[in-house]
Amino acid sequence: xxxxxxxxxxxxxxxxxxxxxxxxxxxxxxxxxxxxxxxxxxxxxxxxxxxxxxxxxxxxxxxxxxxxxxxxxxxxxxxxxxxxxxxxxxxxxxxxxxxxxxxxxxxxxxxxxxxxxxxxxxxxxxxxxxxxxxxxxxxxxxxxxxxxxxxxxxxxxxxxxxxxxxxxxxxxxxxxxxxxxxxxxxxxxxxxxxxxxxxxxxxxxxxxxxxxxxxxxxxxxxxxxxxxxxxxxxxxxxxxxxxxxxxxxxxxxxxxxxxxxxxxxxxxxxxxxxxxxxxxxxxxxxxxxxxxxxxxxxxxxxxxxxxxxxxxxxxxxxxxxxxxxxxxxxxxxxxxxxxxxxxxxxxxxxxxxxxxxxxxxxxxxxxxxxxxxxxxxxxxxxxxxxxxxxxxxxxxxxxxxxxxxxxxxxxxxxxxxxxxxxxxxxxxxxxxxxxxxxxxxxxxxxxxxxxxx
Numbered sequence: 001x002x003x004x005x006x007x008x009x010x011x012x013x014x015x016x017x018x019x020x021x022x023x024x025x026x027x028x029x030x031x032x033x034x035x036x037x038x039x040x041x042x043x044x045x046x047x048x049x050x051x052x053x054x055x056x057x058x059x060x061x062x063x064x065x066x067x068x069x070x071x072x073x074x075x076x077x078x079x080x081x082x083x084x085x086x087x088x089x090x091x092x093x094x095x096x097x098x099x100x101x102x103x104x105x106x107x108x109x110x111x112x113x114x115x116x117x118x119x120x121x122x123x124x125x126x127x128x129x130x131x132x133x134x135x136x137x138x139x140x141x142x143x144x145x146x147x148x149x150x151x152x153x154x155x156x157x158x159x160x161x162x163x164x165x166x167x168x169x170x171x172x173x174x175x176x177x178x179x180x181x182x183x184x185x186x187x188x189x190x191x192x193x194x195x196x197x198x199x200x201x202x203x204x205x206x207x208x209x210x211x212x213x214x215x216x217x218x219x220x221x222x223x224x225x226x227x228x229x230x231x232x233x234x235x236x237x238x239x240x241x242x243x244x245x246x247x248x249x250x251x252x253x254x255x256x257x258x259x260x261x262x263x264x265x266x267x268x269x270x271x272x273x274x275x276x277x278x279x280x281x282x283x284x285x286x287x288x289x290x291x292x293x294x295x296x297x298x299x300x301x302x303x304x305x306x307x308x309x310x311x312x313x314x315x316x317x318x319x320x321x322x323x324x325x326x327x328x329x330x331x332x333x334x335x336x337x338x339x340x341x342x343x344x345x346x347x348x349x350x351x352x353x354x355x356x357x358x359x360x361x362x363x364x365x366x367x368x369x370x371x372x373x374x375x376x377x378x379x380x381x382x383x384x385x386x387x388x389x390x391x392x393x394x395x396x397x398x399x400x401x402x403x404x405x406x407x408x409x410x411x412x413x414x415x416x417x418x419x420x421x422x423x424x425x426x427x428x429x430x431x432x433x434x435x436x437x438x439x440x441x442x443x444x445x446x447x448x449x450x451x452x453x
Contacts (some may be wrong), residue, residue, distance in 0.1 A: 006075075007147060011079040011348075012079075013028045020101075024103070058093075061130050062130065064091075066103055070105055079099070086099045114359055117358075157348060166261060172253065180258060181204065183259050186207070186263075190213050192267040204260075207247065211239075222424065230308060236266075240277065246300070248283070255283075260274070262274055309367065314431040326426075332420075335377055340389065347384050355383060357382040373390075387412070397417040399439070405441075406427075406429075412441075
């Protein structure tokens with residue numbers, strides 16, 4: 001969705017205050033100016049500060065996104081301010097300052113509140129966008145750059161294709177036609193700073209696989225789509241299996257599709273690889289029918305979010321060491337009959353929206369709690385029910401695993417057999433990310449092998 005329509009230039013300001021309280025007052029003044037007179041800025045300020053005291057809305061890179069759901073007719077209202085000097089408050093790590101404050105107010109009637117909040121967070125995690133905004137020489141340019149950023153337009157123009165790249169794209173189209181492919185996958189992270197695909201492939205669906213997609217794709221035709229997947233290595237096609245999995249759950253691909261992939265080494269600005277992938281053959285160990293890959297109760301957005309967190313933990317670990325963890329998604333009523341708490345539930349008592357994995361401010365909480373033994377139990381809509389849970393399925397559901405897989409993988413396989421759930425495991429020893437469905441495992445990431453698995 002395009003977000004800039006909810007942000008007027010009058011709500012993009014230079015913040016003069018040197019603390020959070022004052023900065024929020026300035027943003028609330030412009031945000032509520034044309035809203036209902038029943039809205040009290042003083043009350044909203046109190047609610048915002050109360051939320052900050054419970055869970056910080058600091059996103060990183062000098063950006064904080066205070067947010068509230070309130071009773072109002074408009075679905076969303078944004079106000080954003082830039083503080084040139086920066087300021088500190090309790091929710092910000094030591095040695096860092098808030099330079100950009102984005103106030104997000106949402107109607108309590110909208111259903112996609114968390115999805116929009118997550119979209120904003122993805123945009124403002126981009127260092128290029130933040131630097132571009134902070135370097136604006138005056139208010140007018142600052143306003144233009146913010147609106148451009150929220151519209152999803154790239155900060156940098158796409159890199160024009162070299163003669164060799166154009167040749168490979170042309171040959172890719174020929175191969176796709178000859179092998180009867182239904183779509184062409186372009187791995188956009190081959191290019192550092194964007195990719196110019198004009199002209200595209202009018203006879204095929206074009207799917208761009210990238211680590212960071214804008215909210216609005218400048219499409220050349222209605223068939224162009226984007227799948228956002230973080231690469232786990234510099235190797236070609238490292239995003240392939242996760243991208244196909246996400247495409248299946250979204251309905252972008254079908255079980256009997258054949259895909260032509262055009263890729264190159266990460267950030268090399270050079271295509272050098274053409275691969276044809278048969279989806280059925282790639283996923284035949286997990287799928288017996290097309291609808292099998294995702295339980296009916298699990299939203300594909302939730303699966304994507306957990307895959308992204310698992311990838312981060314696989315790549316980065318936590319505090320300099322590898323982390324192993326397990327996520328059980330869906331069929332929580334039955335799953336809860338087969339678990340035992342190892343610790344007091346850290347999510348008990350919190351509002352559902354504050355413990356939903358779609359809330360972008362949950363990422364750090366989940367990563368921090370991944371230190372604990374036990375599993376995260378998550379509803380299909382993303383609400384985390386518990387962490388630190390011991391999986392205790394009946395013995396009939398356990399079976400031997402290949403060499404190199406430990407107790408965490410055995411438990412994941414068993415719970416995915418015993419319930420209609422999908423399970424994601426991050427290995428503490430190898431960083432391997434594995435998906436389990438119906439007791440069958442599908443390796444998605446394997447850092448120990450450093451290539452496409």
